[in-house]
Amino acid sequence: MPTDNRCGVLFDVDGTLVDTTYLHTVSWWEALCQAGHxxxxxxxxxxxGMGSDKLLDHLLGPERDRSADGKLREEHDARYAGYWPRLVPLPRAVELLRACAARGLRVVLASSAAEHExxxxxxxxxxxxxxxxxxxxADARRSKPAPDILVAALEQSGLTAERVVFVGDSVWDVAAAGKLDIPCIGLTCGGTSRAELAGAGAAAVYDDPGALLDALGESAIAALR
Known part of the structure; x- marks a missing residue:
């Protein structure tokens, strides 16, 4: 897509806009325990916040037998799908999206979730x-903390890295944005502390989407013109 002069906000979704981080944690824990891990x-x-490939390397070691990885992902996905009817947005997440759109900004979901998720x-x-x-x-070859999903979000929206801010909830989000020199606003609602997000390089840290909405006029998003 050709680029234009508009600005935009890229949003991670899991743990940033929708309260899913601990649902993923429990789903992975059950899948791993069933497999003897x-x-x-x-x-x-x-x-x-990592992709499942990197997550399994991180938890089980990169030198392991990967032949069971597919089964582990399937078990996680099946357990997580059971929560879908009860998924809820984090505080004032929808209001935040609407406020950004009202400012004339493109609202982009830079999600690494599978299409059905x-x-x-x-x-x-x-x-x-x-x-x-x-x-x-499906839009990224490498998962976070690689920046591929953000590159895809920029390409599909016609935006450039110089004219966007990314909002995420994990240190992996901050790391991915940093590779493209995109300012990242961190939210602690995914369970990662303010100190960890700031230490990873977040430009600012807020408790949740509602807190960012309340401070929108003073945030990095307000600087987008």
């Missing part, structure tokens, strides 16, 4: 009328 939930939680997340948000573009895992 009793990994503590705290370790799993800290890996949420993304559909469930979008249904929970119920804000398709203000969402300009949305990516899924």
């Amino acid at each position: 009793p990994v503590p939930m705290a370790r799993i939680h800290r890996a949420i 993304l559909a469930a997340l979008r249904a929970a948000l119920d804000a398709d009328d203000v969402i300009d573009t949305a990516t899924s895992s």
